Amino acid sequence: MVPPLVLDIDGTLTDAQGRLDPRAFEYLPSWEAPVVLATGKAFPYPVSLCHYLGLEQTVIAENGGVVLVGGEVSYAGDRDAAQAAADEFVSRGGDLGWDAADTVNRWRETEIAVSLDADEELLREVAASYDLEVIDTGFAYHVKSHGVEKGAGLELVCETMAYDPTDFVAIGDSENDASTFRVVGQSYAVANADDVAKEAADDVLEKSYMDGTLSVLESLSES
Template identity: 30%
Template sequence: MSQYALLELDMDGTLLDDEQRVSDENKRAIEEAMRAGVTVILSTGRGFVNAVPYAEELGLTGPMVTVNGGEVWKNPNELHLRHLLERSKVQQMYEVSQKYDTWFWAYSIQGIYNKEKWTAVIEKEDWLKFGYYNEDDEVRGKIMDELHQIGGLELTNSSPYNIEINPLGIHKATGVQSVCELLGLSMDQVVSIGDSLNDLAVIQQSGLGAAMGNAQDAVKEAADVVVATNNEHGVAELIYKYML
């Protein structure tokens, strides 16, 4: 039996291939890990609604971490923890999006919004995450400077061209720590895998942290091991090499 009891899976760029599918190879490996007694959880920047269909596809009925740790679920039907952004900060972040005419999106408990679909009344909703997408490095750098001035924000990304924002101190590692507390485990018993900066903290704090072959360089440098890409079933490689 492996020394590891929990496998934390990022979704986009990790578990999912570029067509947003879970490969048969990854499915088989996950099934074998669960049969061996490993708890498998999804830990994603996505909101619950966009993550839970994959949990159902894989037969995962236990905890889940969504919106980069903004929510921790005991199971797909029961919320355990939720961390909200201050509405005043969301207003400021919205104003930054208008200043730089950049694409943005935001998750609230009430809905998912973006630049093309912005019907939100900021002061009436409960905000989980805000994000920007811009391929211009200079503009993205200016947005980062504005966010640092706002302060009290956790800044990561899920691609080299975006910025994802949660309340300060809230990230996937805090979410997985909460899951460990629920299950009576320690972070030493966790294997984590991902590809982007929103995976960095949990990879650093897990017993074994893995980076995908397609991961950003900073993630590869921080990881204990690097496996194949998301299109080459890197999750399956991790499970067979290090967990079974």
């Protein structure tokens, strides 16, 4: 039997340009075990992806800040503090880096994401003054509460599902996947992963992006 999966999206199910790899539609809908999507993106993104892939909507969004399992949504993290930090960052000359629509944060409920072009030193200084942390996912800086992590989100998912975190295989590419890697039974970092993810993973793959992910899925299907 194939194991349940917990999969990052950006950098893991995408190509180098950030586009969803169409092969996800070939492999994931027919996976004979639960597939949990765990991402730093706002809640609507993984929910929509589950819908279009035909997967049960079990998701970990906003780096563990929002968890959907069994039709119930749970929240962790202090969005008000993150917003206050973002406001102070801007007042001190920082720039969140998004346009007026700010679709990056418009539906975000537990944290604030800031462009990688922003003043990282100032952002971290301001976040620390609000007792918040900043993580670099390779796509944005995320200002969030301490202890809110994808790994904690998976543990919450497993309180509802008939699985233990160690039953899962995880694939990811970023600092925000390290907490997931620490709680699952087997973890893989795709070749394009950052150093934090590579150090936390059980194995670092030779291939990048969806090519790396597929190498794991194909191996698990054959074993």
